[in-house]
Each structure stands twice: as structure tokens, then as C-alpha cells.
Amino acid sequence: MSILAAExxxxxxxxxxxxxxxxxxxxxxxxxxxxxxxxxMEKTFVARREAIEGGIERAEAMQAExxxxxxxxxxxxxxxxxxxxxxxxxARAEGQQIIEQLRAQAxxxxxxxxxxxxxxxxxxxxxVINELRGQIGAxxxxxxxxxxxESLADDARRSGTVDRFLDQLDGMSATTPDGQAxxxxxxxxxxxxxxxx
Amino acid sequence: xxxxALALVNVLAAExxxxxxxxxxxxxxxxxxxxxxxxxxxxxxxxxxxxxxxLFLATALILAxxxxxxxxxxxxxxxxxxxxxxGYSVVRDGIARDVxxxxxxxxxxxxxxxxxxxxxxxxxxxxPALQISxxxxxxxxxxxxxxxxxxxxxxxxxxxxxxxYFKDAAVPPGxxxxxxxxxxxxxxxxxxxxxxxxxxxxxxxxxxxxxxLLVVFSLGAVYLLQVGNFSVIxxxxxxxxxxxxxxxxxxxxxxxxYVFTVLTATYLNGAVEPAH
Numbered sequence: 001m002s003i004l005a006a007e008x009x010x011x012x013x014x015x016x017x018x019x020x021x022x023x024x025x026x027x028x029x030x031x032x033x034x035x036x037x038x039x040x041m042e043k044t045f046v047a048r049r050e051a052i053e054g055g056i057e058r059a060e061a062m063q064a065e066x067x068x069x070x071x072x073x074x075x076x077x078x079x080x081x082x083x084x085x086x087x088x089x090x091a092r093a094e095g096q097q098i099i100e101q102l103r104a105q106a107x108x109x110x111x112x113x114x115x116x117x118x119x120x121x122x123x124x125x126x127x128v129i130n131e132l133r134g135q136i137g138a139x140x141x142x143x144x145x146x147x148x149x150e151s152l153a154d155d156a157r158r159s160g161t162v163d164r165f166l167d168q169l170d171g172m173s174a175t176t177p178d179g180q181a182x183x184x185x186x187x188x189x190x191x192x193x194x195x196x197x
Numbered sequence: 198x199x200x201x202a203l204a205l206v207n208v209l210a211a212e213x214x215x216x217x218x219x220x221x222x223x224x225x226x227x228x229x230x231x232x233x234x235x236x237x238x239x240x241x242x243x244x245x246x247x248x249x250x251x252l253f254l255a256t257a258l259i260l261a262x263x264x265x266x267x268x269x270x271x272x273x274x275x276x277x278x279x280x281x282x283x284g285y286s287v288v289r290d291g292i293a294r295d296v297x298x299x300x301x302x303x304x305x306x307x308x309x310x311x312x313x314x315x316x317x318x319x320x321x322x323x324x325p326a327l328q329i330s331x332x333x334x335x336x337x338x339x340x341x342x343x344x345x346x347x348x349x350x351x352x353x354x355x356x357x358x359x360x361x362y363f364k365d366a367a368v369p370p371g372x373x374x375x376x377x378x379x380x381x382x383x384x385x386x387x388x389x390x391x392x393x394x395x396x397x398x399x400x401x402x403x404x405x406x407x408x409x410l411l412v413v414f415s416l417g418a419v420y421l422l423q424v425g426n427f428s429v430i431x432x433x434x435x436x437x438x439x440x441x442x443x444x445x446x447x448x449x450x451x452x453x454x455y456v457f458t459v460l461t462a463t464y465l466n467g468a469v470e471p472a473h
Contacts, residue, residue: 026256026310038285038309045282
């Protein structure tokens, strides 16, 4: 080098020593960069891409999950609606049935009450009739006694008595139905089955 | 010659005559500083000069920067990590992948190493107190160009087979037979000699010339200040020019690192893909 320095240097003819130095410098740099720095960078790039893609994937998964949940919710809602409609229909039918039942029951009840009322009415009328029959008998005996006992002085008085009696009978038969009033005159014949009962 | 110019010449001659030999323009010796350590190993002379020191300093600095940046890489990068990743991404995506194609990614570490190595060493040309790029010594660009030359020829033989690679280089497909008498020597010369030579010379000459320009204007400014009389008024212009050229040098630093890497990728692309 010192020898070369003395002469005129040709910049395009490098000394061998410099070439070797250059090789060493670049080799060291290449070794360190290619072995440690650039792989580290590649790893970082991959990690970064994965982080971004992972984030996107996670977001997509979350969206799918949310969509599934929404679908499920909607299905459940629809199911609940149909169920509610079914329950409503059933309730309506049941209510109808209950109303029908109650109406039938009420009709039955009212019929029974009416029947019982009629029965009671008939019984009480019969009782009244029976009582009256007894009274009529007594009255007839009393009246007959009075008729016999009286001197039958005048017709008017006699006819008055008979009229009164008949009026009495009429007043009694007015409280009873017609058919029975007719039979009421044959008191003895009606009376017998009443006793037999 | 005008009288004022004649007067200037006279003044300069007078100054020179007084013992000052006038403006000492920088010579080629700028690039051959006195060795700090000089030794001979296995018959090879090693001269550890200032420039050798700067070479190792630049290499160590860029390595320290990148290693520090990627020591604990995060998914969300810090400032330094972002800077380092951006630099590598330019080479990896912008050069290796876009120029060579999908097959280019395996070359990204080599291209990245080239880029960072050249960038760091070029940058030394405007670092105060150092102010010379090791790339202005032909040996270092030449080393890189030889690496590139070996690599693309190796890749071409590996990817296409030796026969097809050399045949395509000598006889480009689609060239008329009559033209081959011209094309074949040119192509062979271009692929195997001119490519690495121009690759190395382009980088070397840019840094060499850049350094010379900076030295000329810097020394010029100092000289104009010292020479006395009215030439002092020209000193600021020379200084301003030196500053402007420093910014221009910054552009050249980045551009040449990029160009060297892109051309390497282009040659690799030719080796990976058969000629069309």
C-alpha cells in the first residue's frame, strides 16, 4: 500500500487487501441480517397478518354466533306464538264447552226447580183440597143439620141457604183448576186414593 | 482577457509567488489516506486506513440499529422497529416481490443486506468528521457486484440448467440468425462482464464524484476566505454550493443504494425466469 501510495493511484484497480476487507464486512452484515434480523421481521409480519386475520376471523365467528342466536330466538318466538295461539284456541274451546255445560246444567237445574215447584204446588193444592174436603164434609153435615133443624119456613130463606152453600162451593172451586173442580163435587171418590197414598 | 481578470490572475500569481502555491485542488490521494495500521498476512498487504475504519463503523452502526430495532419485535411496532421494517419492506415487497415475482422472496435477505450495507456506507459521505463513503473506494462496490454476479449466474444455472442458461444468454430467442453475429458477442459480454462492471462502477463513481464535489467546494470556500483581498466575497457562494451539494449527496446516497438493489433484482429476475 505504501509502495502504491508513492505511485499514481488508479482508482479502478483496487488492492487485494481492500477486497478482502470488503468481503469480510459484507459477510458479517449479511450473516447477522439474514440469520437474525430479517427472519425476525418475517416472523413479525406473519404474526401481524395473523393478528389481523385472526381478528377478522373472530369477528366473523362472533357475527355468525350472533346470527345463530337471532335465528334461534326468532324460531323460539314463532314457536311461542303458535303455542300461545294453540293455548288461546284451546281455552276458547274449553270456555265454550264450559258455557255449554253450565247452560245445560242451569237448564237442568231450572227444569228441576220448576218441576219441584210444580210438585210442591200440586202437593199443597192437594193438601188444601183435602183440608177443604174435610171442611166441606163438616159444613155439609152442619148445613144438613141446620136445614133439617130449621122449619124451612119460607122458600126465600131456604133458597138463600142453598145459594150461600153453592156460593161457598163456587168460591172454593175458583181456587182449584177446572177439571178438579168438577171432580171436587164427587169428594168421596177423590178422597179415597188420597188416603191410600 | 479583461483587465480585471488579468488583475485577478496577477494577484493569484503574486500570492503564489509569496510561498502559497495557490488553490490546492483535491487529487486522487483524497481516497488513499495514510494507513492507521498496516500489515501483511499470507502475502496480502492490509492497510487499515481511515476509510476501512469508516466501512466497519458504518456496518456496525447499521447492524446495531437493525438488531436493536428487532430485538423485541411487537405486533404494533415502535418507532425504530417501524423504521427498520419499512426499510426492509421497501426491498422485500417493492423490489424482491415486485421485480422478481413470487420466486423473489427467498432473495429478499440478500437484497435487503445489499441495500442496508450500501445505504449505511454511502451515508458516511455526509456524516461530519467522517465525510467519505467507503463506496468511493472501488474495492467495496466491486466486492458487492461480484457477489451479485456469482449469485445470478448460480441461480440461472440452477433454475434453467447450465445448457439453457448459457444458450439463452448467447443466443437470445427471437433474434434473426443474421443478427446473431452482432448480438451474441454483445449479449455474452453484457451478461458476464458489463453487468457486474457497470454495477460496481455506477456506485463507485457516484460516491467518488460526490466526495470530490464536496471537497472542491469546501476547500474552495476555505481557500477563498484565506486568500485575502476581494475574493472573500465568493467564499459564501462556494460554501452555499457545498451545502447544496450535501443535500444532493443525500439524494444520491439513497438513490444509488436503491438502484444497486433494483438492478440486482432485475438480473436475478432474468436468471429465475427463462428469457422471453
